[in-house]
Amino acid sequence: MNCPLQGERKGSVNRIMRELNGISVVVPFLNEEDGIRKFCNTIDKYAEKFDFFLELIFVDDGSTDSSVEILKQCAFQNIKQVKLVKFSKNFGSHAAIRAGLQYASYEISTWLGSDLQEPLELLELSYEKIREGYNAVYIEKKSIKVSKANRIFSRIYSWMMRKYAVESYSSGGISTIVFDAKVRKYLNENMEANSSIMLQAMDAGFKSTVLSMDFHERSAGVSKWTLSKKMKLFIDSFVAFSFAPIRLVSIVGVFIFCIGVVIGISTIVNKLINPNVPVGYSTLASITALGFGITNISLGIIAEYLWRTYDAARKRPVFIVSDVVTIKECESDTQ
Template sequence: MKVSVIIPVFNEEDNIPFLVEELNSFFQKEKRFSTEILFVNDGSTDETYQKLKGARHLFYSYKILSFSRNFGSHAALRAGILKAEGDYITFMYADLQDPLSLISRMYDQVIANGIDICWAFRNSSASAGTEKLFSRAYAGLMRKYAVPNFPKKGFDIVLFSKKVKTCLDKNLENNSSVFIQILSLGFKQTSITYDKRGRKHGKSKWTLSKKIKLLIDSFVAFSFAPIRLVSIIGFVFFLVGIIWTAIIIVRKLIYDDLASGWPALLSILLVGFGITNISLGIIAEYLWRTLDASRRRPAFIIDEVTEKLESTEKPVRVLKDVK
C-alpha cells in the first residue's frame, strides 16, 4: 500500500528544515506502507522552494508542485489530490502542529474497518483564544445550517481512499471547502481524536480575511441558509409593515393623535434600505460564484513539478509548465 501525504507550504522557510527532519525520522520507522510526499508550494515569495529542493528527503519519494501564484491552502490541497498516486491520501502541514503519528493511526482505522474515510478530530488545541472562538462559532454555524455531522471542535486532517479522490477530481470546486466536500460525500467514515500542538516556528498564515472567506464560501457552497434568511427577513418586515399601517389607520380614525414627521420617515428609510442592501449582498455572493463557475477558470495553475521517485541518490526531475 502507498499513502500520499499532501503538505501545502506558503512562506515557510523557517519550518522546512524541521519539517523534513521530522518526516525522515517518522518514515524511517514506518514500514506498514510506502510514502509519497507532495509539497505544494502555494506561490511562496521567500526561500521555501529552494529549501525544499535542497533538503535531504531520505525515506520517502516526493514531489514539489509549485503554483504560478498564491491560490490558497484549499487550492493547494486540491492540486495535491489531483497529482497523488497513493492508495490512500492525507493532509499534513508545515507548522508541525499535527503529529505525524496521525497518519499511521488513521491508516490502521481504514484498513481494519474496510472504510473509505477517517477523520482526525481535534480534542484540544494550543491556538489563541480568538482562534478558538472563531473555530467554535464556525463549527456551530456549519452544524446548524449546512452539515449536521460537522464536528464540534473542527478538524484539519483526514485520510481517504482512491474512491474519494476520484469524486473530488471530478468535482473540482472553486471557492469551496475541500473538507466539507469530503464530509458530505456520504462514504463510510470513522474518526480518531488528538491534541493539537503549538506552532514551533514562524507565524500562522491563517489570517482573519482568510477565515472570513472560508466562512462565506462554506455557507454559499453548502447551505441555502443565507437565501432563506433573506426570505424570512422580508416576510417579517412585511408583517411588521402591515401591522404598523393598521395601527396608524386605527389611531388616525379614532384618536387622531399621531403627528407626522421626518424622524420616523428617515428611520424607516434607513432600516429599509439597510436590509435591502444586505439582502442584495447575499444574493450577489451566489450570483458571483455562479458566474465564477461558468467561466471554468482553473482553481490553480501548476508552474513546475520537481519530483524524486525513490531515493536521494537518484537525480531530481524538474518538469516545467505542467497543467
C-alpha cells in the same frame, strides 16, 4: 525496503505504486522558510518507524521567500518519494491540496500543514482505519494551543456548519482527512472553486470515522491563516453547501413586511383616535433606513450566489501549475 519501481516503465509507475501499502501526503505551504526544514526533518525521522511507504507532495502556493530553496536542500532518508508542485501565483490552501492530490501515487491520501500542528501519529492510526474498511478518517481537534479569538471562530464555524450545512461536521473542528482512492477520485473529478475540500468530502457520504487527537502549537513562523481568509472560508462554506442564507433573506423579508403592516395599522388607528397627533418623521426615517439596510444585505447574499454561479460557468482553472519538480525519486535501497 526495496523499491519495486526499479526497471519499470514511466507509464506504469503510478499503477505499481498504488498497489503498494503507502500514503501520499500533500503539504501546501506559503512563505514557510522559518519552519519548512524542521518539518522535513521531523516527518522523515518519524517515517522510519512506518511499515508502509510514505510519499510527500509539497505544493508551493506562491511563496516569495526562500522556502523552495530550503526544501530542495533537505535530505530525505525514509521518505520514498518527494515531489514539489509550484503554482504560478497564490491560489489558496484548498486549491493547493486539490493540486497535490492530482499527483498522488499511493492509494491512501491526506494533507498536513507544514507547521507541525497535526500530530504525525494520525498517519499510522488513520492507515489502520482505512485498512479496516473505512473510506475516510476525519481528524478532529481534541485540543490545540491557539488564541482565544481563533478558538471562538472555530466553535462558531463548527456549530453553524453542523446546523446549516453538513450535519456530520465535528463539534471540535476537522483539520484534515485521510481517505482512500474512491474519495480521491471523487474529489479529483469534481473540482470546485470557492469551496471547502473538507466539506465536499464529508458531504459525499462515504463510510467514515472520526479520530480525536491533541494538536500542537505552531512550531515556527507566523500563521498565514488571516482574518480575511477565515471570512472567505466561512462565506464559501455556506454558499457552497447550504441554502440557509437565501432562506434567511426570505424570512427577514417576511418579518420586515409584518413589522411594516403593524406600524401602518397602528399609525392609522392612532390618527383616527387622535387626529391632532402629527405623523412621526423619525419613525418613518428609521423604518426607511432599516428597510434599505435589509435590502442591501439581501442583495449582497444573492450576489454571492450569483458570483459563484458565474465563476463556475466561466470554467476557469481552480489553480495553475507552473512547474513540477521531483526532489527525490523512488530508488532501490535497503532499510
